[in-house]
Amino acid sequence: MTAELVVVSAGIATPSSxxxxxxxxxxxxxxxxxxxxxxxxxxxxxxxTLATDLAHQLTSQVPSAALSEAYAAVGRAVGVIVVTPVFNASYSGLFKQFFDLLDEGAVAGRPVLLAATGGTARHSLVIDTALLPLFHYLKAVVAPLGVFAATGDWGDVSGHLGARIDAASRAFADLVAQRPGTPVADEFELDAGFTDLLRRS
Structure with a gap:
C-alpha cells in the first residue's frame, strides 16, 4: 500500500483559501x-463536507461511516498537514471539533505541518498561540516551520508565499522521510499503567 499524506482543511468556502x-x-x-x-x-x-457528521457524533457519540474513514486515514498517514481559517483569533470550531473527536493518540508521534489563513497578517500568530499548543497536547511531532497566508499573499508577485510554502514543506518532508511508509505513532505506545494514570489525572 502506498504511504499517504493527509491534508485536513477547515475552510468553508468552495474553494477556500x-x-x-x-x-x-x-x-x-x-x-x-x-x-x-x-x-x-x-x-x-x-x-x-463533514460538518453535519461532526455535530451528530458530538451529540450521539456515534461517528458516521464518512467520519470513521476520515479518522482512519489520519491514523494511517505518515504525515498530516492541517489548515484552518482564523476565527476570533484562533482555529475554527469545525477544526477543533474534528480533533476533539479524533481518537486519543491518533496523531501521537506523527509529523504534522501547521498552517492557517486569515484576512490580514495580524492573525499570523495563531500558529504559535493556538495550533502549536493543541498539537503539542496531542503529542504530534510538529514540523519546525508553519505557514500563515493572509488574503494579500495570494496576489503577491514577489513569490514570498511560495518560498515559505517550499521551506515549510521541505522541513516537513524531512520529518516524514525519517520513517518512510511507517506511521511514527507506532513507536509511541504507552504501557497500560501509564495510560491509566493519564486518564485519572
Missing amino acids: SQLLGDRLADASRRFLAGAGVPVAVRHIQLR
Missing part, C-alpha cells in the same frame, strides 16, 4: 519526498 493552501503544501511536500525516494499519495479531508 485554506483548501488552496493545503493543496500547495501537499504538492510541495510530495515533490520533496519524491526527490528523497519516498513516494506518497495525498488524501484531502475537507471538514466542511
